[in-house]
Amino acid sequence: xxxxxxxxxxxxxxxxxxxxxxxxxxxxxxxxxxxxxxxxxxxxxxxxxxxxxxxxxxxxxxxxxxxxxxxxxxxxxxxxxxxxxxxxxxxxxxxxxxxxxxxxxxxxxxxxxxxxxxxxxxxxxxxxxxxxxxxxxxxxxxxxxxxxxxxxxxxxxxxxxxxxxxxxxxxxxxxxxxxxxxxxxxxxxxxxxxxxxxxxxxxxxxxxxxxxxxxxxxxxxxxxxxxxxxxxxxxxxxxxxxxxxxxxxxxxxxxxxxxxxxxxxxx
Numbered sequence: 001x002x003x004x005x006x007x008x009x010x011x012x013x014x015x016x017x018x019x020x021x022x023x024x025x026x027x028x029x030x031x032x033x034x035x036x037x038x039x040x041x042x043x044x045x046x047x048x049x050x051x052x053x054x055x056x057x058x059x060x061x062x063x064x065x066x067x068x069x070x071x072x073x074x075x076x077x078x079x080x081x082x083x084x085x086x087x088x089x090x091x092x093x094x095x096x097x098x099x100x101x102x103x104x105x106x107x108x109x110x111x112x113x114x115x116x117x118x119x120x121x122x123x124x125x126x127x128x129x130x131x132x133x134x135x136x137x138x139x140x141x142x143x144x145x146x147x148x149x150x151x152x153x154x155x156x157x158x159x160x161x162x163x164x165x166x167x168x169x170x171x172x173x174x175x176x177x178x179x180x181x182x183x184x185x186x187x188x189x190x191x192x193x194x195x196x197x198x199x200x201x202x203x204x205x206x207x208x209x210x211x212x213x214x215x216x217x218x219x220x221x222x223x224x225x226x227x228x229x230x231x232x233x234x235x236x237x238x239x240x241x242x243x244x245x246x247x248x249x250x251x252x253x254x255x256x257x258x259x260x261x262x263x264x265x266x267x
Contacts, residue, residue: 021163026170027205032239033247035254036201040222040262042232047267058267061214062127065189067265068212069094069118071257072187078253079186079210081177082244089177093117095185097208100133114185123266174207189214201237209244213237234261 041060048060072079072094080088096118099110113133115126158166173179180186188208199220202213215235222231238257240250 018163018166022166022170023205023207025163025167026174027207030207030209031242032206032211033242033250034203035238035240035250037236037238037254037258038220039234039236039258040224040231041217041234044261044264044267045217045232047264051267056124057127058123059127059130061191062123062130063267064214064261065096065098065115065118066121066123066126067260068187068189068257069096070266071253071260072210073119075249075253075256077249078240078245080244081180081186081209083177088244091177091181091186094119094187095181096187096189097185098189098191100130102134112184116185170207184208186210188212199235201235203237204239206239208239209241211239213239 044063045060048058048063051058073092076090076092077088079094080090083089093116095114095116097112097114100113102111113130115121115129118126121129158169161169173183184207186208188204188206188211190202190204190206190211191214197216197218199216199218201215204211204213213236215237217232217234219230220233221228222233223229224231238250238254
């Protein structure tokens with residue numbers, strides 16, 4: 001019959017997406033300051049390609065997570081979490097959370113993975129953990145956290161709670177630095193820009209005090225030793241919670257991180 005053609009689809013999303021709602025609500029209230037960086041990763045990418053050819057189990061993302069973890073560990077106050085009585089907890093080990101796209105109930109969704117003690121592990125160990133998370137069987141939304149811990153059933157119940165109750169639980173969790181580290185790590189790295197190929201930065205929202213938004217790598221003219229060359233330039237955003245870290249230590253940390261990334265540290 002005329003006019004009976006289907007004009008829209010009703011799409012469903014997994015319960016894990018409710019975490020995105022909560023992050024947006026709560027993360028938007030954090031006093032983040034943002035740094036927007038352009039990094040020359042030409043040398044690092046060349047070294048990684050060479051090491052892959054030689055049989056080493058590495059990738060650019062794995063190496064980037066490792067460099068971030070090592071630099072944070074060398075500047076532990078940068079991921080410190082505020083505690084009671086005007087104190088902070090500066091953890092020695094760096095636990096990094098990041099999203100991995102997986103298929104749940106026939107739809108691709110970003111699920112949270114967590115690598116603990118990044119600063120204590122080799123590139124190969126981190127790479128193996130990420131591969132394990134990518135290959136892990138995802139049967140339902142209860143597996144929304146790709147970490148080596150139990151509690152999937154409890155998480156299903158959690159995401160069935162009304163939004164205001166979920167956010168209350170989040171707020172209680174975020175008051176305890178040790179609970180934060182145990183459940184979500186101390187650093188967030190989101191690499192949404194790696195899925196595309198466009199110049200520019202992403203500005204994520206995060207519950208973490210320290211968050212890295214990894215954008216695309218694009219070819220750009222760059223000055224190298226006084227000459228203009230075409231180089232591989234990575235766009236990166238860093239979010240610091242100004243309630244936990246001041247501008248000067250944030251700038252020192254950023255300078256150290258840039259030098260390590262552009263120098264291909266660890267390769």
